[in-house]
Amino acid sequence: MDSVRLDSWVWAVRLAKTRSQATAACRAGHVRVNDQPAKAAQPVRVGDEVRVRLHGFDRVYRVTGLASRRGSAADAARYFEDLTPPAPPRVERPAPVLRDRGAGRPTKRERRELDRLRGVER
Incomplete structure (x- = not known):
């Protein structure tokens, strides 16, 4: 397997609670792959950069593995690398x-x- 649907990957690595929420986030433009707007069925490959808007903040992830089935949180952490810059210090x-x-x-x-x-x- 060299690629997986974007909505399936977002759901499998626990960035969305349900597959339909992952699909809705893609449709709403909250998910970008390699700085391009992405549809739910777009294939995701190892090395791609996925930018997801979660709870009003952009999170940046690099795909390190392909998952199409949802597993434990420990398993999900193996499939991505978090590249999100640290939040600015609170005043x-x-x-x-x-x-x-x-x-x-x-x-x-x-x-x-x-x-x-x-x-x-x-």
């Missing part, structure tokens, strides 16, 4: 200004701090 936000309940209206200074926290500029 720490300052602690929010908390007011006691029933403390009345905020002062002008407190309103400025709340606006700054919410990102509102006036």
Whole structure:
């Protein structure tokens, strides 16, 4: 076997929960092979680069083996290499200004701090 259907491979390596979800992702344009939009029936070969949009983030995988049947997660990990760049470090936000309940209206200074926290500029 020198190639496998793309939707079958995406399902077999556990990038999609069901085969129909894998097919729907291909139809929606969330799956690309070698930086080209891919249809569900496109053949995938060893060495191809598959880019999948999962949960709003692009993930990049290199095909290292062909799988047409779904197995355990440990088996699935043998069929791809994750090339996704690491996520940028999270920016720490300052602690929010908390007011006691029933403390009345905020002062002008407190309103400025709340606006700054919410990102509102006036």
